Amino acid sequence: MLRLVFVHHATFCVNSLAHWLGDSPFDDRHTPRDHFITAFLSLGEGYHNFHHQFPQDYRNAIRFYQYDPTKWLIATCAFFGLASHLKTFPENEVRKGQLQMIEKCVMDKKTKLQWGTPIADLPILSFEEFQDQVKSQGKKWTLLEGVVYDVAEFMTEHPGGEKYLKMALGKDMTAAFNGGMYDHSNAARNLLSLMRVAVVEYGGEVEAMKKNPLVPVYNDRPKEE
Ligand SMILES: [Zn+2]
Known part of the structure; x- marks a missing residue:
């Protein structure tokens, strides 16, 4: 049995x-x-x-x-x-x-991770509007590869020092960020993705990617099903 x-x-x-x-x-x-x-x-x-x-x-x-x-x-x-x-x-x-x-x-x-607001969902500003927000509204905004980031919370945390971020407000820092001043790490990019607030019309994003094929595509938030 x-x-x-x-x-x-x-x-x-x-x-x-x-x-x-x-x-x-x-x-x-x-x-x-x-x-x-x-x-x-x-x-x-x-x-x-x-x-x-x-x-x-x-x-x-x-x-x-x-x-x-x-x-x-x-x-x-x-x-x-x-x-x-x-x-x-x-x-x-x-x-x-x-x-x-x-x-x-x-x-x-x-x-399960945060990837920031998808670029497609961000409002579009003209370059002048972006600068105006910094000059007259006192926003702590900087521009990288066509995307505007609000670095207010990060000013004192920046490993390179606050003065570089102060210098970057209201400016396009694409070249400086990608090696002009310092070639930033992927971790820096990941952190930035959480600070996105807008995109700038005719932004330098595409040009920056063309010039530097190593620039990772940072809009890598998973697609919602
Ligand atoms: Zn079976």
């Missing part, structure tokens, strides 16, 4: 445990999961996410260290001429699935 109970549960856990325990490295729209425990009980079939995605593939797992004796048996048979026409899913497609899941995970993590 024990033997029957064990064999039946080990076999049919493919429909229970393998659809519940583990992770989904290839696709997560359905329930199949990859896990060593299920693979151990089911002789490899527990790499079930792979199996559902690529059902005609003779393998369950693709890494050499994953426990997949079914695949090993078939491959050994093929080696001795006892099996033939082994099917595998195109490697390129398998990798695409993996990469899409990694992307999804990255996007999930991105949505």
